[in-house]
Amino acid sequence: IAGITQAPTSQILAAGRRMTLRCTQDMRHNAMYWYRQDLGLGLRLIHYSNTAGTTGKGEVPDGYSVSRANTDDFPLTLASAVPSQTSVYFCASSESTENTEAFFGQGTRLTVV
Amino acid sequence: RKEVEQDPGPFNVPEGATVAFNCTYSNSASQSFFWYRQDCRKEPKLLMSVYSSGNEDGRFTAQLNRASQYISLLIRDSKLSDSATYLCVRHYKLSFGAGTTVTVRA
Numbered sequence: 591i592a593g594i595t596q597a598p599t600s601q602i603l604a605a606g607r608r609m610t611l612r613c614t615q616d617m618r619h620n621a622m623y624w625y626r627q628d629l630g631l632g633l634r635l636i637h638y639s640n641t642a643g644t645t646g647k648g649e650v651p652d653g654y655s656v657s658r659a660n661t662d663d664f665p666l667t668l669a670s671a672v673p674s675q676t677s678v679y680f681c682a683s684s685e686s687t688e689n690t691e692a693f694f695g696q697g698t699r700l701t702v703v
Numbered sequence: 704r705k706e707v708e709q710d711p712g713p714f715n716v717p718e719g720a721t722v723a724f725n726c727t728y729s730n731s732a733s734q735s736f737f738w739y740r741q742d743c744r745k746e747p748k749l750l751m752s753v754y755s756s757g758n759e760d761g762r763f764t765a766q767l768n769r770a771s772q773y774i775s776l777l778i779r780d781s782k783l784s785d786s787a788t789y790l791c792v793r794h795y796k797l798s799f800g801a802g803t804t805v806t807v808r809a
Contacts, residue, residue, distance in 0.1 A: 608736060630711070632790065633747070648796070652800055680756030688735070688795050694746035 596695035613681030726791030746779035
């Protein structure tokens with residue numbers, strides 16, 4: 591079944607540890623995004639990628655890095671996790687960054703302790 | 704200031720009622736918007752797009768007012784299954800509002 595998948599579904603992480611959230615899509619979408627969702631703040635864009643080989647910063651990029659080595663994968667890395675990064679993380683993809691429907695992964699619930 | 708602002712609600716309405724809420728945006732150059740629906744702890748899913756003056760899909764009507772820079776969503780004949788959070792999205796780089804919570808009661 592075509593779609594976008596995230597892994598892991600949930601994770602408890604010790605502060606200071608490095609963590610990579612995985613995101614893979616098989617729809618050959620050019621654009622991919624990472625969001626965090628916190629109560630009362632909605633979805634905030636962390637990083638995005640217009641196409642393979644390019645990335646850009648979103649609204650809340652500090653403490654996160656991404657790479658886009660190919661069309662399908664868009665991993666999000668927390669180099670040294672802090673408790674304020676406790677959140678639900680959603681990955682999404684769309685054909686382009688304008689005027690096209692975005693499809694979301696099921697989310698990763700991350701708790702940093 | 705966020706690019707897209709929404710009234711968080713919650714809007715508590717009885718079954719069969721009509722409910723409407725707005726979303727304002729700051730960038731006057733914005734051309735297209737979307738309404739997404741998010742159920743508790745689930746991923747957002749596209750409800751409808753708003754490209755020009757508006758769009759209608761069954762019981763749902765979306766309007767775009769460029770002069771006042773807001774988008775509205777109206778739900779007629781509310782169903783229990785309409786209970787969700789509705790997210791307004793400016794589609795360039797997918798800028799989301801914080802969402803409006805709607806609860807339909809029996």
